[in-house]
Amino acid sequence: MEATISVRGLRKRFGPVLALDGMTFTVQPGRVTGFVGPNGAGKSTTMRVILGLNAADEGQALVGGQAYASLRYPLRWVGSLLDAGALQPSRSARNHLLWLAHSQGLGARRVDEVLTAAGLSAVARRHAGGFSLGMRQRLGIAAALLGDPPVLMMDEPFNGMDPEGIVWMRGFLRSLAGQGRGVLVSSHLMSELQDTADHLVVAGRGRVIADASVRDLIAAASGDRVTLRTSAEPTAAMVLERAGATVAAPGPGVLTVTGLTAERVVGALGAAAVPFSEVAAHRVSLEEAYMELTRDAVEFRAAAASGSAAS
Amino acid sequence: MTAGTAIVAAQESERPGRGGFGSLLHAEWTKFRTVRGWLIGLLVAVLVTAGLLLSGGDSCGGPGNSGCTLPLGPGGEAVNDSFYFVRQPLAGNGSITVQVTSLTGETPSGSVSGRVRARSGPGTGQSMRSGLEPWSKAGIIVAASTAPGAAYAAMMVTGTHGVRMQYDYTGDTAGLPGAVSALSPRWLRLTRSGDMITGYDSANGSVWVKVGTARLGGLPSTVQAGLFAASPAYSQVVSQSLGGSSATGGPTLATGTFDQVGLAGRWTGGRWTGADIGGPDAMYPQDPGTFRQAAGTVSVTGSGDIAPDVPGSGGGGGISISQGLVGTFVGLIALVVVASMYMTAEYRRGLIRVTLAASPRRGQVLLAKAAVIAAAGFVTGLVAAPLSLAVGERSAHAGGAFIDPVAALTLARLVLGTAALFAAVAVFALGAGALMRRGAAAVTVTILLVVAPFIIGTVLSAGGTQWPLRVLPAAGFAVQGAYPRYPQVTASYSTVSGYYPLPPWAGFAVLCGWAAVVLGLATWVLRRRDA
Numbered sequence: 022m023e024a025t026i027s028v029r030g031l032r033k034r035f036g037p038v039l040a041l042d043g044m045t046f047t048v049q050p051g052r053v054t055g056f057v058g059p060n061g062a063g064k065s066t067t068m069r070v071i072l073g074l075n076a077a078d079e080g081q082a083l084v085g086g087q088a089y090a091s092l093r094y095p096l097r098w099v100g101s102l103l104d105a106g107a108l109q110p111s112r113s114a115r116n117h118l119l120w121l122a123h124s125q126g127l128g129a130r131r132v133d134e135v136l137t138a139a140g141l142s143a144v145a146r147r148h149a150g151g152f153s154l155g156m157r158q159r160l161g162i163a164a165a166l167l168g169d170p171p172v173l174m175m176d177e178p179f180n181g182m183d184p185e186g187i188v189w190m191r192g193f194l195r196s197l198a199g200q201g202r203g204v205l206v207s208s209h210l211m212s213e214l215q216d217t218a219d220h221l222v223v224a225g226r227g228r229v230i231a232d233a234s235v236r237d238l239i240a241a242a243s244g245d246r247v248t249l250r251t252s253a254e255p256t257a258a259m260v261l262e263r264a265g266a267t268v269a270a271p272g273p274g275v276l277t278v279t280g281l282t283a284e285r286v287v288g289a290l291g292a293a294a295v296p297f298s299e300v301a302a303h304r305v306s307l308e309e310a311y312m313e314l315t316r317d318a319v320e321f322r323a324a325a326a327s328g329s330a331a332s
Numbered sequence: 333m334t335a336g337t338a339i340v341a342a343q344e345s346e347r348p349g350r351g352g353f354g355s356l357l358h359a360e361w362t363k364f365r366t367v368r369g370w371l372i373g374l375l376v377a378v379l380v381t382a383g384l385l386l387s388g389g390d391s392c393g394g395p396g397n398s399g400c401t402l403p404l405g406p407g408g409e410a411v412n413d414s415f416y417f418v419r420q421p422l423a424g425n426g427s428i429t430v431q432v433t434s435l436t437g438e439t440p441s442g443s444v445s446g447r448v449r450a451r452s453g454p455g456t457g458q459s460m461r462s463g464l465e466p467w468s469k470a471g472i473i474v475a476a477s478t479a480p481g482a483a484y485a486a487m488m489v490t491g492t493h494g495v496r497m498q499y500d501y502t503g504d505t506a507g508l509p510g511a512v513s514a515l516s517p518r519w520l521r522l523t524r525s526g527d528m529i530t531g532y533d534s535a536n537g538s539v540w541v542k543v544g545t546a547r548l549g550g551l552p553s554t555v556q557a558g559l560f561a562a563s564p565a566y567s568q569v570v571s572q573s574l575g576g577s578s579a580t581g582g583p584t585l586a587t588g589t590f591d592q593v594g595l596a597g598r599w600t601g602g603r604w605t606g607a608d609i610g611g612p613d614a615m616y617p618q619d620p621g622t623f624r625q626a627a628g629t630v631s632v633t634g635s636g637d638i639a640p641d642v643p644g645s646g647g648g649g650g651i652s653i654s655q656g657l658v659g660t661f662v663g664l665i666a667l668v669v670v671a672s673m674y675m676t677a678e679y680r681r682g683l684i685r686v687t688l689a690a691s692p693r694r695g696q697v698l699l700a701k702a703a704v705i706a707a708a709g710f711v712t713g714l715v716a717a718p719l720s721l722a723v724g725e726r727s728a729h730a731g732g733a734f735i736d737p738v739a740a741l742t743l744a745r746l747v748l749g750t751a752a753l754f755a756a757v758a759v760f761a762l763g764a765g766a767l768m769r770r771g772a773a774a775v776t777v778t779i780l781l782v783v784a785p786f787i788i789g790t791v792l793s794a795g796g797t798q799w800p801l802r803v804l805p806a807a808g809f810a811v812q813g814a815y816p817r818y819p820q821v822t823a824s825y826s827t828v829s830g831y832y833p834l835p836p837w838a839g840f841a842v843l844c845g846w847a848a849v850v851l852g853l854a855t856w857v858l859r860r861r862d863a
Contacts, residue, residue, distance in 0.1 A: 072689045074863040090692040093352055101689060107682040109367060116366035124359035124690040164686070 025049060025203055026099070026172055030080035031070055033063075033227075040066045041077065042227035048172065048203045053194050055218030056207040059315055062224040064207040065103070068176050072101055084172065094125040100165030101174040105157035105181075110150020114141055114160050117149055118167060125168050132167070139163035154181035162193070172203045179213045191217045211311040225315050235307065242310030243303055247283045249276040251290075251297040260293040261286065356691050356700040364674060364704050373670035374712045377754075381663030381716035382723050401734055402641055402650050403481030403610075405501040406549070409815075410650050410736040413480040413501075414610030414636025415562035416621025417473070423554040426599030427523035430472050430559065431537065431591040432489050433514045437464040439566045440582040460585075464491035467639075467822060468563040469498075470588025470632060474522050474529055475556045476548065480610050485529035485546040486560065486638070487520035489588065495520065496820070497531035499546035501640050504820040507533040507543040517591070527551050558604060561588045561621070561634035564822065585620060587633040610636060642823040643736045643815065643830065650736035653746070654814045654830030656724020660750060661783045661809075663716055664757050668782070671705045671758040672774040675765030688863045695855045698766060702851055705762045706755040713754030717747040738814050749811025749836055756843045757782050760805055763850035766858055781805045781846070790827045798833040805846040807832075810839025 026048040033041040041063045048054045056064050069075040071082040073089040082089070084098050092098050108117060118132040136145050139159040144152070149160060158178060165173055178194075179187050194217055198204050208214050214221070221238055223231040231238060251257045257276060258268045266280040278286055283302045290297055305313070364370060405411040422428075438460040471488030485499035487507070495507030495518055512518050519534035527550070531543040563586035595601050606623040621634040643652035678684040691697050721743075728735050738746070760782065765774040785800035786809050801807055814830035825831035832839055 069685075069862070072685075073692045074685050074688055076862065092692070094355075095692060096690055103685060103689075104682050107686050109363075109677055109681075109683060111369055112363075112366050116362065120359045120362040120366065121686070121690055123362050124355055124687075126355045 025085065026071055026174070026205060027083045027086075028067060028071065028080075029082070031067060031077045031082065032079040033066055033070065033075065033077050040227055041070070041080075044080070044224065044228055046222045046229055046232050048174075048205045049220070050171065050203040051198055051201045052219035053198045053204045053206060053214075053217055054220045054222060055211075055214035056205055056222050056224065057211055057214060057311065058209065058224035058230075060209050062209075062315075063227040064209075064224055065176055067224075068101070068103060068174055068205075068207065071174065072099070072103070094168065096121065096125045096168035096170060098168070098170055099172045099174055100168060100170040101176075102158070102161035102165045102178060103176045105154065105161040108149045108152075108157065108160070111148055113146045114149050114152070114163075115145040117160065118164060121164055122167055127167060131169075135163040135166045138166060155183065155186050158182065158186070158190075170202070172205070173197055174205045176207050177209070178206060179208060179210075187213065211308050215307050223311065223314050225317065230314050230317075238314075239305060239307060239310050242305045242313050245279065245282060246303040247278040247281065247286050248299075248301045248303055249278055249286060249290075249297055250274055250299040251276065251295065253295050253297075256293070257290060257295045257297065260289055260295055264289040352693070353696055353700065356693075356696055357703060359691070360697075360700040360704045364708060367677075370670045370674060373666055373673075374708060377663040377666035377670070377712050378716040378719065380666060381657075381659040382720040384659030384662050402736070403479075404737065405481050405640065406483045407500065407502060408737065408739060409502065410641040410734070411481055411501045412564075412610070412637045412639055412641050412649060413482070414608075415560050415638050416606065416623065416632055416634025416636075417475075417478065417556070417558060417560050417609045418604050418606045418623045418630065418632050419475075419478070419556045419558035420602045420604055421554050422557045422595070422599045424598040425523075425525050426595065426597030427521055428472050428474070428557055428599065429519065429521040429592075429594045429596065431517050431519050432471065432512050432588055433517045433591055434589040435464065435468065435470050435489050435491070435512050435586060436462065437468045437491070437563055437584060437586040439463040439465060439563075439584040464586065465563050465566055465584050465822070466490070466492040467637070467820060468584065468586035469496070469638075470561040470586055470590075470634075471520050471559070472522050473558065473560045473638075474524055476551055478556055478607070478609055483548040483551065484638070485522060485531065485548060487522055487531040487533065487543065488560075489518050489520075491563075491586075493820075495533045495543070497543040497546070498638070498820065499529065499544075500548065501638065502816075502818065503544075503546060504818075505531075505544040507531070507541070508535060522557070523597075524551075524555065524557075557599070559588070559590055559593070559623070559630060559632050560638075561586050561632040562636045562638055563634065564637035564639070583620070583635050585633055585635050587631055590630045590632070591628065593630060604630075606632070608634070637821075639821050640818050641736055642818060642821045642825070650734040651728060652814055652829040653721065653724070653735050653738055653743075654812055655728075655828065656721040657717065657746065657750060657812050658828060659720055660716075660753070660812065661786050663712070664754065664783055665779060667709055667712060667754055667758055668761040668778045669771075669775055671709065671761035672765040672771050672778065674705055675701065675762045676769060676771040676774055679769040680771075685863050694858045698763075698851065698855050698858055702759045702762055705758045709754040709756075709758030710751045713751030714747065716754070717750035721746070736815065742814060745836060746812060746814060749840065752840060753808050753811050753843070756808055756840070756847045757805070760843070760847040760850055763847065763854040766854035767850065782808075782843075786827070801827070801839070802833050803842065805843045807834055807839040808843025810834045811836045813839075 028044055028046050031041045031044040044063060044067050058064055070077045089095055115132060119129060122132050136142050139162050141159055141163060178190055194204055194206060218235060220234050222229055261268050261278055266278045269277045271277055283300050287300055402410040403413050440460060468491040469488040471486055473484055473486035475484035476482040483500055487497050489495055489512040494509040497505045497507060519537045521532040523530045527547050528545055529548060530545045532540045533543055534540045563584040566582060566584050608621045623632045641649040643650055678687055725735060761778040764778050768774045782805045785804045785806035789798055789801045810832035813832045813836050817825055
């Protein structure tokens, strides 16, 4: 059985709000898939539909090729952490995990294993109600690991974590993917996923805006612009335009070239013996690429908000 | 950090066709037992159930009177066996026939309408006036002995219930209707043949109609037979509350006038002797009964009753075993809080999403929860009921009160019924919690439908409206009904004394119906609702 989550054409309406509008993507094993998008993009709703908590109006979400509700022991297929605060405060951390383990036909030994893995052994018998947010996140992760699932799904796991915790979480997510598991992590801040995610699903207004590897995404956002420094601006411009590029001069001694890769720019200038001091391929940051992609969705939300405020 | 085991492990241990609901039950049980507050809540339910006690409302003796007791009839029930008996021992088979020409009586002033006669009541000093109780009675009787609680069969005329044949305290069969008078006399006959006593009545002394036959097991060859008169204490419930009922009343007298007393078969006439049976006691310090013989006419005056003792009837006698269980409604309040919270705590902080992600079959989740809370409620009731009965018995004895005995099967039903009541109410509260998702709302609704009708039915409706205890979930309290109703005994038959408008299992069925409907609705809603 391929350990994946597959989401196909999910639509979901909450009264007047279209929360999901054809959401479609796949979580592949062995890598961290970042699920990003502004607040209200439909990330949490999608995750709830995957877990069978919310019913989609259209479309389907499958886990390992099956509907979540048909899984006998679902936590052995997907471990999830949606809300670290979903606890009975007066129940101890260990007992919280114990009832979950029993629901999956698992015993107390597995509970002690995941408590150790999450670094909670020392506080296992304390009431979960007294835990800090970071400790609750660790408890939620321990719960997600209970069934040793091939797929893990976490909604905003970095929320409320201190910088040290964020570093730990990144390493932890990487190690899970390294074991061959598929990991889906949502965030509304792209910076949290930088250096963590291999693959990104960017959501906005209930649908997928981009679904690509981190490298492809940056390349696409950067375009194939090349910045050129030269003292022979008119000659250089003429040579490059003849090679098929579009050239602009944003400042003295600087040309911006579109339509040619950096290698071909260097080749064309060399062949014509035009002097130049620097050729640089332009690269945007992941953050910039994300802002570019989601601008529409954010603007839409702002407009909708002011529109409803006016009415 | 690493998660030690290999990823394939999960699929390997998946066992199809097994474990689903069992695992769910296991999980829900773990969930329940790991919140200490809920376990404490159940303990509180046990303690308050046993802790709320009533002072013995009407007892046959004062505090410290540990010898207080009532005679038991042939069926094992507590009985009143107090009347005036004009008798002679008669051997073998035979029959006794009599004509009754009048039945008159005296009751305390203010009881029934009638001309006030400034006279002192029997042994009391209360002023009396003429009048009959509905169940004042006079007639002929064949008894195994004069000992209290002895087997008997009797034919009699009554205050307002016509001619009756009564036997062994609980048996009662109607004969000729209408009141007796000199113009409309009644003939009564009892015939003994072995253990069988047959009663006949007649309006003219020539046409006889069989009223009934009673088999008195082990009737000795020589019986005590003759004329009797009795009149049960007048009582009127003044107020009724959880603290018991308070009644006003007092002893009454009945006088029957007999003509043409005849003995037949192997019974031959001897000398008649009169005696009060069963007296004197707290109510009758002096023997009130008399008989006069003149010119073939015998008039017999007596007080008391030959009938089962009904607890709470206000005229002395035993108290109800149910009084020990009166704390049940307080214990149920504690249980309702626990059972509702067990469900609504899931919604308080979104735990329901963790639960449903772990167990997507929502109907089964609710069913497992219901099974766990029903078991917890049952055990709570199973501990609380015997404890409450024991504490109630101790308190009754300390107060000098006598508890009317119940059969072993009835006692077992009181205990198991109370346990089942706790279980069903817990399921109802759980269902209400799932429907309303808020603890305060679920607790309020459950208490309004389950507990409040019981309190209202007990405090406010002294013999009045009892429909809430028929149709609302509170009908389940009927499992605590302890004694049968006797049409031949006038009493208030209150809930405090263990009398409910429905039979035990009918009342329990009403409660279970409600619980099933609420749980079914909750399942339907839970399945449809986004979590």
